[in-house]
Amino acid sequence: MKIREALAGGGIEMREARLLLAAAAGFSEAAVLAHPERELPEGVARRFQDMALRRSQGEPVAYILGRKEFYGLELAVSPAVLIPRPETELLVELALARDPASLLELGTGSGAVALVLKRRLPRARVVATDACLAALCVAQRNAGRHNLQVEFRHGDWFEPVGGERFEVIVCNPPYVAAGDPHLAELKYEPGRALVSGGDGLEAIRALVPRAPAHLAPGGWIFLEHGIGQDAEVRALLSGAGLESVASWPDLAGIARASGGRLKSD
Numbered sequence: 001m002k003i004r005e006a007l008a009g010g011g012i013e014m015r016e017a018r019l020l021l022a023a024a025a026g027f028s029e030a031a032v033l034a035h036p037e038r039e040l041p042e043g044v045a046r047r048f049q050d051m052a053l054r055r056s057q058g059e060p061v062a063y064i065l066g067r068k069e070f071y072g073l074e075l076a077v078s079p080a081v082l083i084p085r086p087e088t089e090l091l092v093e094l095a096l097a098r099d100p101a102s103l104l105e106l107g108t109g110s111g112a113v114a115l116v117l118k119r120r121l122p123r124a125r126v127v128a129t130d131a132c133l134a135a136l137c138v139a140q141r142n143a144g145r146h147n148l149q150v151e152f153r154h155g156d157w158f159e160p161v162g163g164e165r166f167e168v169i170v171c172n173p174p175y176v177a178a179g180d181p182h183l184a185e186l187k188y189e190p191g192r193a194l195v196s197g198g199d200g201l202e203a204i205r206a207l208v209p210r211a212p213a214h215l216a217p218g219g220w221i222f223l224e225h226g227i228g229q230d231a232e233v234r235a236l237l238s239g240a241g242l243e244s245v246a247s248w249p250d251l252a253g254i255a256r257a258s259g260g261r262l263k264s265d
Contacts, residue, residue, distance in 0.1 A: 001045045004036040010052040016061050017052065023065050024048040059188050071116040075142045080134035082172075082193045084112040087224070087250040090257045091170045092116050094222045094248060100124060100167035104214065106157050106207065107131075109193060111139030111150065113170055118148045127151040129160045132192070157207050158214055165216045172224040173203040200226055201233070208236045215262040222259035230255035 003021065010017040022029045024047040025040065040048070051064050062068040062083045068075055070084035071092055077083055091113055095103060101124055105114040108128035118126045128150055130136050136152050143150050153160035174196040176183060186194055196203040204223060211221045221242070225233050230247040237245045242260025250256035 001040050003032055003038050003040060006040055006045055006048055007032075007036075010048070010056075012052050012055045016055060019061060020051040020055065020064065021048045024051055058185075063188060068110075070110075070112040073112070073116055073119065073142075073146060075110050075112055075115070076138055076145070077110050078134075078138055079188060080132060080190060081109040081138050082189055084110060087252075087254075087256050088113065088172050090248060090250050091172060091222055091224055092120075094220075094257060094259065095168045095170050096120055098168050098220055100219075102166045102168070102216070103127070104161060104164075104166040104169045105129070106169065106171040107173055107193070108139050108152070109135050109172075111142045111152070113172065114139070114150045115142055115146060115148050117170075118150050119146065125151070127153065127161060127164070127166070129153045129155055129157065131156045132190075135190075135193075158210050161214060163213070165214055165219065167216050167219045169211060169214060169219070169221040170223075171207065171221070173207065175200045175204065175224070175226045175229060201229060201236075204229075204233055204236060208233075208240050212240055212242065212262055217262060218264040220259055220261050222257055224257050227254055230258050233258040234260075 006021060007017045018029050018032045022032050025044045054064050060083055062077050063079055066076060068077045068084050071089050095117055103117055103124055103126045105128040108114050108130045114126050114128035133154055136154055140152055174194050176194045177200040178195050178198055223233060234245050237260035243263055245260040247255040247258040
C-alpha cells in the first residue's frame, strides 16, 4: 500500500491522518507529504489502520500518539490525565507576569503548567499536587524527560502542602456541569478532572476559601473556569477576602481565568 492510498482510505481528517501515519511509520510528517508514492511495509500500514480506526471512533489523537505539546514542551499523556489545551496557557502567562519565587499548582494532571513554569522560572520553587496517583506518574515521567525539578505530592487540593504558603497558586480544576452535552465529546478523558457538580463550580467552591491560608502576603491565586462562570468565581474570591479580583480573557476573548491577591502585611 502506498502512502497516498493509506491516507485516502483512513476515513479521518487528512491532517490527523498524516500525523498518525508519520507516527506509525516512524518518520516525519514532511516525509509523508513529500513521498506520497512511497510503499508502506505491511506492519506500518496495519498500525496506521488501527490508529485511524481508533480516531474514527472518537479517541483523541493525543491519546493515540501518547503525547501533546503545551507551551513548547512535548508531554506524555494518557487517559489518566486531561489533554493540555491552549486556553490553559493563560494560567502560565498570569503566573509568569508575577515573577514568583514559589508556586503551587493544584490538580497538576500531566504536569503541563507546573513544568512550563519551572522551565521559565528555573530559580523558583514549584510544588504540584494531584489526588490521582496515575496522573502523578505521568507528571513525574514528563519532569524526568525534561530534567525539571518539580515537587510532586499526592493528595486532594491543599492537603499535601500542610501550612506552606506560596507567592502564586494556579489551578485548572474540573468545571464542567454534570449533564453538560459537551461531555459526550470528552468521553475518553477522565471524568473526575472534568465534572464538578450540577453547575460545574463545586470544586472551585471547595478550594477558594482555603486559598488565603496558603498564599504568602501579596500572593496571587489564578483559576481557570468555564464560559459564563467568571462572575461567580470572582464573587467567591472576593468572599474569601482576596483583593484585586479580576478575570482575564483567552485568545478567543472569553473570560477564561479569574484570580485575586492576598493583602500584603
